[in-house]
Amino acid sequence: MIPFRALLRKELAVLFGAPLAYLALALVALVTALIFFDHLRLYNQTLFLYASTTMGGFQSDTIPDYINLRDTVFFPVMENLGITLIGLVPLVTMRVFAEERARGTDELLLTTALGPGRIVAAKFAATFLFVVLMMAASFVYPAMAIVEGGLGAQHLAAVFVGLTLHAVALASIGLACSAWTSSQLVAAVAAWAVGFVLWDFDWMKSFRFVGPEGGRFLDLLSLHLRYGSFSEGVVSVGHLAYFVALAAFAAALARFSFLWRRVAG
Amino acid sequence: MQEPGREGEGAAARGVAVEARGLTRRFGAHLALAGLDLRIEPGEAFGLLGANGAGKTTFLRLVTGFLLPSAGEVLVGGRSPARDARAVAPLLGFVAETTRLYPELRVRALLRFVAGARGLAGVLAAERVESCLERFGLAAVAERPLGHLSKGFQQRVNLAQAFLHDPPLLLVDEPTSGLDPVQQAEVRGQLRALRGERSLVLCTHDLAEARALTERVAVLHRGRLVALGATEAVLGGGDPLALFRGEGRAA
Numbered sequence: 001m002i003p004f005r006a007l008l009r010k011e012l013a014v015l016f017g018a019p020l021a022y023l024a025l026a027l028v029a030l031v032t033a034l035i036f037f038d039h040l041r042l043y044n045q046t047l048f049l050y051a052s053t054t055m056g057g058f059q060s061d062t063i064p065d066y067i068n069l070r071d072t073v074f075f076p077v078m079e080n081l082g083i084t085l086i087g088l089v090p091l092v093t094m095r096v097f098a099e100e101r102a103r104g105t106d107e108l109l110l111t112t113a114l115g116p117g118r119i120v121a122a123k124f125a126a127t128f129l130f131v132v133l134m135m136a137a138s139f140v141y142p143a144m145a146i147v148e149g150g151l152g153a154q155h156l157a158a159v160f161v162g163l164t165l166h167a168v169a170l171a172s173i174g175l176a177c178s179a180w181t182s183s184q185l186v187a188a189v190a191a192w193a194v195g196f197v198l199w200d201f202d203w204m205k206s207f208r209f210v211g212p213e214g215g216r217f218l219d220l221l222s223l224h225l226r227y228g229s230f231s232e233g234v235v236s237v238g239h240l241a242y243f244v245a246l247a248a249f250a251a252a253l254a255r256f257s258f259l260w261r262r263v264a265g
Numbered sequence: 266m267q268e269p270g271r272e273g274e275g276a277a278a279r280g281v282a283v284e285a286r287g288l289t290r291r292f293g294a295h296l297a298l299a300g301l302d303l304r305i306e307p308g309e310a311f312g313l314l315g316a317n318g319a320g321k322t323t324f325l326r327l328v329t330g331f332l333l334p335s336a337g338e339v340l341v342g343g344r345s346p347a348r349d350a351r352a353v354a355p356l357l358g359f360v361a362e363t364t365r366l367y368p369e370l371r372v373r374a375l376l377r378f379v380a381g382a383r384g385l386a387g388v389l390a391a392e393r394v395e396s397c398l399e400r401f402g403l404a405a406v407a408e409r410p411l412g413h414l415s416k417g418f419q420q421r422v423n424l425a426q427a428f429l430h431d432p433p434l435l436l437v438d439e440p441t442s443g444l445d446p447v448q449q450a451e452v453r454g455q456l457r458a459l460r461g462e463r464s465l466v467l468c469t470h471d472l473a474e475a476r477a478l479t480e481r482v483a484v485l486h487r488g489r490l491v492a493l494g495a496t497e498a499v500l501g502g503g504d505p506l507a508l509f510r511g512e513g514r515a516a
Contacts, residue, residue, distance in 0.1 A: 107361050263333055
């Protein structure tokens, strides 16, 4: 455990020692705030429109049911946040392995008591900790929508778990991409590509690239379905297992990259 | 948890043997090492010479286990880095050609990290770090980020991290590459102080460095051994540069 803890501490020191970490934290908080206040503004404008065009609109139940905090603010915020994270999380993960390869410090790591397994575990753990912090920093806005929308504490917890798991899944994808290249740009672009492809396969069904069977199979891989389920307050063991399996697969891919380098050079 | 530093103190005094048997490494169609047979004795200061691309760094990477051989094997203290990298790791300290370690970390923090990564903890780790800071003349810059140091100081840090656990085998790749003459002299002085206590394998294309630091050398040309023997015998007579061009002679 000593080598693992040493690398974990080093990774956190490097993460928090770089301006990019604070930039990413600030960017996620800022983007979440912008998305939230933009939808809140739309919601308020809609309410104002109904109030001004209908005499006594607020009192006479003339506002349609779907104009509420839950449907007009909370769900769109979550949807936009899920997509925004696909763009932002790779900014955090792109350097984690690629930078070591570019500097040649992976050779140093591999001549210590750290094997590839411990290196991958420590780097994944440090990045996950950072991502959880990132989500905690930006959770205040979805939380406000949940509380004001009267959705309850359980829903609040489910959304935080879903949001964090989504970010962790994206971090896993980003880390796996970073492990296979020495270029941070390539790592980021690859993570964006994989993230956007995995997000939703509905477009494939719309264009009839896949049949119903293929569509059902692709749904098994979709991030959006799981993320959406948590957004609705549903915590399912199957969906939890999906995120765990995705992170484990990404970690295995990252570990395999070390073996591949030993063979291929 | 094993304490390589403590184990190393005894082992370092003797050093460990490095033995290559038919060691071959290919990168696609390129043959980087072609059936190298070589034995480096415990406690020996050994130089591996050759032009760029001769296979020196590939040899070191095979010894560390960073690369797997395409054929043949290399043994460090009788253990194979390819099969048991974790058992070999405590036996060696590696100074890679790059001096760009972690520019954002302070010197003491970097050494503490490497000590931890090598399994050293607590008082022992702290003692080893402070001892290395003193030994390599780094105490005055211990709280400065590596990125703010000169190349010479960065190379000292590189040597210090390899020496932290007092390994019986030190692998050093082009240690003075890119340094000015004063920095080169400092680094050579550090290496001179380290040899004799342990096995030293020095990869270089600098003949003066090989003469100053090694007892025996091997010269590689395009992955093949073209000369092997006592340093002065190999580099002393005739045109040593002819060896770099692959014109070998027995020594």
